[in-house]
Each structure stands twice: as C-alpha cells, then as structure tokens.
Amino acid sequence: MDKNSSHRLKRRWLKVAHFIGLFLAMLVICMPGLWIVLSSLRPTVEIMAKPPVWIPRDISLDAYRAMFGGAGQGGIPVWEYFRNSLIISITSTIIALIIGMAGGYAFARYKFKGKSGVFLGFMLTRAVPGIALSLPLFMIFARVGIIDTHFAMILIYVALNVPFTIWLIDGFFRQVPKDLAEAAQIDGCTRWQAFWQVEFPLAGPGIASAGIFAFLTSWNEYALASQITRSVNSKTLPVGLLDYTSEFTIDWRGMCALAVVMIIPALTLTFIIQKHLVSGLTFGAVKG
Amino acid sequence: MAPVTLKKLVKSYGNVDVVHGIDLEVKDREFIALVGPSGCGKSTTLRMIAGLEDISGGIVEIGGKPVNDLPPRARNISMVFQSYALYPHMTVRENMGFSLKIGKVAQAEIDTRVNEAAAILDLDKYMDRRPSQLSGGQRQRVAMGRAIVRKPDIFLFDEPLSNLDAKLRTQVRTEIKRLHARVQATMIYVTHDQVEAMTLSDRIVIMRDGHIEQVGTPEEVFKRPATRFVAGFIGSPPMNLNEATVDNGKLVFAGGQNLPLPAEFRSKVTAGDKVIFGLRPDDIYPTGHGINSGEATDVHEMELPVSITEPLGNETLLFITMAEREWVSRMLNPRTIDTGEMVKFSFDLSQAHLFSPETGKTLRG
Numbered sequence: 001m002d003k004n005s006s007h008r009l010k011r012r013w014l015k016v017a018h019f020i021g022l023f024l025a026m027l028v029i030c031m032p033g034l035w036i037v038l039s040s041l042r043p044t045v046e047i048m049a050k051p052p053v054w055i056p057r058d059i060s061l062d063a064y065r066a067m068f069g070g071a072g073q074g075g076i077p078v079w080e081y082f083r084n085s086l087i088i089s090i091t092s093t094i095i096a097l098i099i100g101m102a103g104g105y106a107f108a109r110y111k112f113k114g115k116s117g118v119f120l121g122f123m124l125t126r127a128v129p130g131i132a133l134s135l136p137l138f139m140i141f142a143r144v145g146i147i148d149t150h151f152a153m154i155l156i157y158v159a160l161n162v163p164f165t166i167w168l169i170d171g172f173f174r175q176v177p178k179d180l181a182e183a184a185q186i187d188g189c190t191r192w193q194a195f196w197q198v199e200f201p202l203a204g205p206g207i208a209s210a211g212i213f214a215f216l217t218s219w220n221e222y223a224l225a226s227q228i229t230r231s232v233n234s235k236t237l238p239v240g241l242l243d244y245t246s247e248f249t250i251d252w253r254g255m256c257a258l259a260v261v262m263i264i265p266a267l268t269l270t271f272i273i274q275k276h277l278v279s280g281l282t283f284g285a286v287k288g
Numbered sequence: 289m290a291p292v293t294l295k296k297l298v299k300s301y302g303n304v305d306v307v308h309g310i311d312l313e314v315k316d317r318e319f320i321a322l323v324g325p326s327g328c329g330k331s332t333t334l335r336m337i338a339g340l341e342d343i344s345g346g347i348v349e350i351g352g353k354p355v356n357d358l359p360p361r362a363r364n365i366s367m368v369f370q371s372y373a374l375y376p377h378m379t380v381r382e383n384m385g386f387s388l389k390i391g392k393v394a395q396a397e398i399d400t401r402v403n404e405a406a407a408i409l410d411l412d413k414y415m416d417r418r419p420s421q422l423s424g425g426q427r428q429r430v431a432m433g434r435a436i437v438r439k440p441d442i443f444l445f446d447e448p449l450s451n452l453d454a455k456l457r458t459q460v461r462t463e464i465k466r467l468h469a470r471v472q473a474t475m476i477y478v479t480h481d482q483v484e485a486m487t488l489s490d491r492i493v494i495m496r497d498g499h500i501e502q503v504g505t506p507e508e509v510f511k512r513p514a515t516r517f518v519a520g521f522i523g524s525p526p527m528n529l530n531e532a533t534v535d536n537g538k539l540v541f542a543g544g545q546n547l548p549l550p551a552e553f554r555s556k557v558t559a560g561d562k563v564i565f566g567l568r569p570d571d572i573y574p575t576g577h578g579i580n581s582g583e584a585t586d587v588h589e590m591e592l593p594v595s596i597t598e599p600l601g602n603e604t605l606l607f608i609t610m611a612e613r614e615w616v617s618r619m620l621n622p623r624t625i626d627t628g629e630m631v632k633f634s635f636d637l638s639q640a641h642l643f644s645p646e647t648g649k650t651l652r653g
Contacts, residue, residue, distance in 0.1 A: 177371060177373065179369050179371050179373035180373050180375060180376075182340050182360075182367075182369070182373065183367065183369060183373035183374075183375075183434075184375075184386075185339075185340070185359065185360045185361055186338060186339075186340075186360045186361070186365060186366065186367045187361075187386050187387035187390060187434070187438070188361045188387050188390040188391050188438075189361060189390055190359070190361065191359075193390065197386075197390070198375055198377075201377050202376065202377060
C-alpha cells in the first residue's frame with residue numbers, strides 16, 4: 001500500500017470515529033428529552049418495567065387529555081399554571097431587559113466613578129445561591145403580604161436576571177463602534193435618536209439573546225418559586241409538576257406530559273429567535 | 289457663510305491638557321489641514337469643532353456665533369470618519385439619505401439629493417448594497433456621499449484616507465480636491481500625512497503637543513518654516529538639521545567642517561552663537577544636478593564622499609557624511625555614482641534656515 005492511500009484510509013477512519021463520537025454525545029444529550037416524551041405517551045406499567053421497554057407497545061394521549069381536563073376530574077389546573085408562568089416570565093423578562101439595556105449601555109459607553117466596583121457588585125450577586133435567600137425572602141414577603149402573588153415572583157426574577165442581562169448587553173454594546181453613534185449625531189440625531197436608530201438595531205440580536213436567557217431562567221426556575229408560591233394564584237409550571245406526587249404514588253406519565261408542555265414554548269421561542277443570534281450584523285461597519 | 293474661529297481653545301482630561309489654548313481662524317470656503325504627529329491634539333481639536341468632545345476652555349465659533357453649547361446636530365456640519373462609520377444595517381442609499389430622513393425632508397427631495405451625490409461619486413451601481421458588501425474605496429466614497437447629501441456649511445475630515453492603499457489614496461485625494469471646488473464649503477481636514485496636507489489645502493496648521501507651531505500656505509510652511517519642528521516635519525525626505533557654532537562669518541559643525549554663514553542671517557547672529565542649521569535635500573546637489581542650476585546666488589561648493597545611493601528613476605538620493613551625521617542630497621538628472629566616490633556638491637545657502645536651539649524658532653525674525 002502506498003503512502004497516499006494509507007493516509008486516505010486513515011482519514012476515512014478518523015471521520016467515522018468522529019461521527020460515532022458525535023452520535024454518542026447527541027444520544028446522551030437527547031435521550032432524557034426523548035424518554036420524557038415517550039413516557040408521557042405510555043402507561044405507568046411500561047414506564048416502570050424492568051428491564052426497560054425501549055419500543056412502546058401501547059401509546060395514548062390520555063395523560064394530556066386528563067391534564068387539560070380541569071381540576072374537577074382529578075387533573076391539575078394546568079391552564080392556570082401556564083398562565084401564571086407566562087405572566088411572570090414575560091413581565092420579568094421585559095423589565096429585566098429594560099433595566100439591562102439601560103445599565104449595559106451605561107457600562108459600555110460612559111465613564112463614571114466606581115464603575116468597576118458597581119459592575120463587580122452586580123456580578124457578585126450571581127455568586128450567591130438563590131436558594132440561600134429563600135428563607136429571608138419568604139419572611140420579608142410574608143410581612144409585606146405579597147406571598148403567593150405574581151408581583152413577588154416578578155420581583156425575584158427581575159433581581160435574578162438583571163445582573164446577567166446587564167453583563168451580556170454591555171458586551172453587545174461594546175461591539176457596536178462608538179463612531180456610529182457619533183456619525184448619527186452629526187447626521188442630525190439627538191443622543192436618544194442615535195441610540196434607537198443605530199445602536200439599538202445593531203445590538204438587537206444580542207439583546208434578544210439576553211432576553212431569551214432571562215425568559216428561560218424565569219420559566220424554568222423552581223427552587224424559589226416553590227417557597228413563595230402557594231396556590232393557583234401564582235404557582236408556576238415547575239412548581240405545578242409537584243402536584244403529580246401524592247402521598248403514596250407518583251403519576252409519572254402525567255408529570256412527563258406536563259414537562260413536555262413546559263418544554264415546548266421554551267423550545268419554540270429559541271427556534272424563532274435563533275437566526276437573529278447568529279447574524280454578524282456589525283461586520284463592515286468600520287474597517288479595522 | 290461659515291468661517292470657523294477657535295479662541296484660546298483648551299481640552300483637558302483630568303489634569304492633563306491635550307490642547308493648550310489654540311487660536312485659529314478658518315475663512316469661509318477655505319480648505320485647511322490640521323497636521324502633526326499622533327497625539328498632537330489635531331483630532332481632538334476637530335472633534336471639539338464637531339461637538340463630539342466637550343470643550344474644557346475657550347470658544348469655538350461657527351459663522352461668527354459661539355457654538356460651545358450646541359450639540360453636533362445643530363452645527364450644520366458633516367464629518368467623514370477614519371473608520372467611515374457607515375451604518376451597517378442600512379443600504380448605501382439609506383446611509384446617504386439618513387441625515388435627510390432624520391431632518392424630515394420629503395422623500396422625493398431625499399431621492400433627488402442622494403442620486404445627485406451618487407452620480408458625483410460614481411456610486412449608482414452600489415446603491416442597494418450594504419457597507420459590508422463594498423470595498424474600502426467604495427465605503428470611503430459612501431462616507432463622502434453621506435457628507436455631501438447634507439449640504440453642510442462645514443466638512444470635517446478625520447484622517448479619511450489612512451485606511452486606503454497607496455494608489456487609491458492618491459485617487460481619492462484628487463476626488464476630495466474636486467469636491468471642494470464643487471461644493472464650495474469650508475473644509476477642515478485632519479491628517480498625519482504631510483503630502484495630503486500640502487496637496488489639498490489652502491492653508492496648513494502644523495500642531496505639536498497641543499500647540500500650533502505654524503499656520504501658513506503650503507508654500508510658506510515649506511519655504512519659510514517658523515520652527516525647527518515644522519522644518520523637520522514638512523518635506524520628504526526631511527530637511528537636514530544640524531547644530532553649528534557661528535564663528536567669524538562661518539558656521540562650524542562638529543568635526544570641524546564649515547559652511548559660510550548665509551547672507552540673510554549675517555545680521556541676526558553673533559560670533560559664538562549656537563544655532564541649528566537646516567538645508568533641504570533639494571538644496572544640496574552634485575554641481576549641475578540641482579533645481580536651481582544657474583539662478584542661485586549664494587552657492588557654496590564642497591567635495592564630499594557619497595556613502596549610499598538610492599536611485600528613484602527620475603532622481604537619486606545621495607547620503608553624505610557631513611558634520612558627523614548623515615545628510616541627504618537630491619540629485620536630478622541622475623548619473624551613476626559609485627559608493628565612496630568623491631563628488632563636488634553645491635550647497636544653495638540662499639535656501640538655508642537657522643533656528644535657535646533653545647526655542648526652536650527661526651532666527652529669520
């Protein structure tokens with residue numbers, strides 16, 4: 001065998017190994033998700049079977065039917081939880097984005113006293129585990145009388161998200177060259193117009209991604225929500241999952257069905273916005 | 289009508305002054321270049337005129353009115369940035385029409401003016417492209433187009449050519465000159481390239497360390513530099529500058545070589561004075577190969593060995609050792625000269641300069 005063909009063979013083998021490696025990695029990542037979807041469709045007997053039944057024999061949508069069937073029929077008030085989750089996540093995301101944009105822009109563009117100290121302070125808040133705050137939060141909220149309200153959850157999630165959104169958005173504004181805003185001001189814009197006409201559209205994809213992160217954090221958060229929410233008034237979907245556990249049984253099928261329902265909006269949202277995430281809009285603005 | 293006047297203009301960052309109270313009058317429709325090495329405050333000065341930088345002291349007047357407190361948009365100026373600063377999310381057409389759109393001009397009028405500018409700059413074919421789809425030279429033209437469309441009183445250029453390659457630079461330079469002739473607006477042009485400054489401007493402002501060294505026409509700053517710095521900065525290759533001592537109608541250099549004291553300066557210095565002697569490469573030439581053949585009045589001849597030759601085709605630069613330094617001489621109609629050859633050089637002392645070593649100012653008075 002000459003050198004060339006042995007080299008070619010080696011490359012082919014490497015390629016195959018590469019694919020196998022990728023396949024295994026994807027399998028590990030996707031398997032739990034797939035298992036949840038499967039489990040939501042089959043009877044408990046199959047879910048609990050040992051050894052596991054890989055190919056489902058008996059598929060039905062009963063769990064979903066029961067879930068949306070209303071509380072009266074032994075179901076869980078999923079619609080209410082869904083509504084709570086949406087209201088809390090969307091509102092807190094919008095507020096976090098507004099604060100994050102203002103803060104990120106300030107950190108990216110202005111010099112002021114104690115800038116790095118303030119920034120570090122924001123980042124340090126991320127170092128505190130949220131659950132450590134749950135007890136003091138519970139006590140304060142109980143005193144103020146906002147336990148089990150949307151407002152309380154929105155407040156918590158805004159506080160949780162703001163440092164991270166500021167940090168992300170600061171980075172995206174830094175990537176927009178300063179010259180552009182200056183050129184816009186010379187072209188007749190006020191500082192405010194220059195921001196909305198030039199800097200905001202260019203940092204837009206970044207701001208959208210910060211928004212997604214904030215939304216997903218709020219949408220998926222469980223630890224704090226489980227302490228502060230009590231009832232249908234404000235319980236979010238992750239907390240609602242627990243309704244499927246009772247004293248002696250766990251309704252695995254129902255739980256998985258609700259998990260699927262939770263995953264779908266998050267996944268759709270990410271898909272819708274992902275094309276904005278990848279666009280390299282700023283290229284060509286200035287020649288470097 | 290928009291003359292620009294700077295009165296005692298100061299810029300400081302904290303305790304550090306970067307512009308030290310400069311005074312300057314730019315006449316209406318004048319093309320003026322601010323030139324100097326990096327960090328001399330020329331860009332900062334331009335940005336203060338534009339309103340992009342706060343003024344720490346002094347006054348900027350446009351059209352006779354102080355504009356210190358006016359935002360950039362109220363000064364009716366256009367600026368071409370070194371980076372071009374085109375809006376990447378807009379097409380060429382939108383980029384050029386942006387200022388008019390913000391100014392709420394009717395769409396029909398915007399179209400006419402944008403098309404007009406596009407025709408001037410030969411951009412018709414690229415109107416619907418994004419800046420990222422253009423070459424450097426095209427982006428540069430779009431930036432200029434964006435400036436023209438506004439019909440401003442004043443054009444500001446901040447090193448607009450420094451990102452272009454040498455060939456394109458010459459081409460765009462000519463375009464800028466043509467543009468000035470056409471739009472008849474005041475233009476202030478910042479550059480570190482003395483060739484750009486010389487070729488484009490009516491008057492040149494040479495700056496160093498936040499001070500103005502000299503203001504004058506290209507000819508003035510070349511022929512009669514006010515300071516040693518200007519003498520060394522303007523002209524390529526730079527002027528030969530060397531310390532000398534005045535002694536009995538002669539200039540004595542280190543190493544004992546000497547030249548007669550130029551006639552113009554005889555009354556200005558006394559024996560024993562230390563001076564900086566300056567003579568351009570054009571005014572040192574192998575006898576018979578100079579610019580001034582025949583006309584020069586104060587020529588001194590001296591035989592010197594040539595250490596290096598740099599042939600450029602139409603001329604050759606000769607490096608000679610004089611006063612323990614390397615001096616450059618420019619030979620026109622060159623003949624082949626070998627390294628080490630003894631050549632008879634003419635020193636045209638009517639073109640010589642003397643500067644004070646302490647202040648750096650010319651002794652011409």
